[in-house]
Amino acid sequence: xxxxxxxxxxxxxxxxxxxxxxxxxxxxxxxxxxxxxxxxxxxxxxxxxxxxxxxxxxxxxxxxxxxxxxxxxxxxxxxxxxxxxxxxxxxxxxxxxxxxxxxxxxxxxxxxxxxxxxxxxxxxxxxxxxxxxxxxxxxxxxxxxxxxxxxxxxxxxxxxxxxxxxxxxxxxxxxxxxxxxxxxxxxxxxxxxxxxxxxxxxxxxxxxxxxxxxxxx
Ligand SMILES: [Zn+2]
Ligand SMILES: [Zn+2]
Numbered sequence: 001x002x003x004x005x006x007x008x009x010x011x012x013x014x015x016x017x018x019x020x021x022x023x024x025x026x027x028x029x030x031x032x033x034x035x036x037x038x039x040x041x042x043x044x045x046x047x048x049x050x051x052x053x054x055x056x057x058x059x060x061x062x063x064x065x066x067x068x069x070x071x072x073x074x075x076x077x078x079x080x081x082x083x084x085x086x087x088x089x090x091x092x093x094x095x096x097x098x099x100x101x102x103x104x105x106x107x108x109x110x111x112x113x114x115x116x117x118x119x120x121x122x123x124x125x126x127x128x129x130x131x132x133x134x135x136x137x138x139x140x141x142x143x144x145x146x147x148x149x150x151x152x153x154x155x156x157x158x159x160x161x162x163x164x165x166x167x168x169x170x171x172x173x174x175x176x177x178x179x180x181x182x183x184x185x186x187x188x189x190x191x192x193x194x195x196x197x198x199x200x201x202x203x204x205x206x207x208x209x210x211x212x213x214x215x216x217x
Contacts, residue, residue, distance in 0.1 A: 020126065055141065059091065079109060081128075149190045156196070
């Protein structure tokens with residue numbers, strides 16, 4: 001058996017909030033909770049899932065804004081990569097200066113994930129892959145057949161690297177040398193927009209695929 005998932009599109013920037021769950025035990029983890037906590041809670045209740053924790057692919061506000069509400073309602077811990085602590089703490093300020101909008105105080109992380117960590121979900125496992133570039137603490141979560149890619153890899157695109165802490169050379173390295181080492185058949189579940197698969201992105205992604213513009217010397 002492999003993990004299955006539900007997705008809700010949430011908030012102003014239409015970010016994807018995923019719930020990965022084990023079909024046998026119904027144990028679940030929330031991967032990114034950008035906004036609209038009610039939508040995420042509705043999915044959990046409708047499918048009788050047992051949420052264990054919230055994980056962030058990175059700490060931009062559009063991926064963490066519902067975390068505090070969910071923590072209070074579900075009483076679950078929140079995990080981030082330590083290299084995004086700064087972005088989480090500066091979130092209010094950064095969001096105000098880049099987008100001119102006010103967001104609530106950030107949720108406090110209860111723990112951290114690092115490259116190679118394994119998250120147990122029921123009888124299944126999610127592996128943490130550190131993929132810096134879009135932000136210093138961007139991570140992807142990989143399980144058999146599924147890759148939760150955050151804002152690192154999108155269908156036909158890659159995450160922007162012009163925001164605070166972004167680094168283009170690093171995002172290319174993360175995608176080509178880490179994500180593209182996984183099998184072609186893996187379904188990619190990005191932080192925004194539709195899903196894709198690794199085989200298609202390896203061949204056709206206009207930025208990081210075989211003939212991608214960011215791979216030219
Ligand atoms: Zn982002
Ligand atoms: Zn985003």
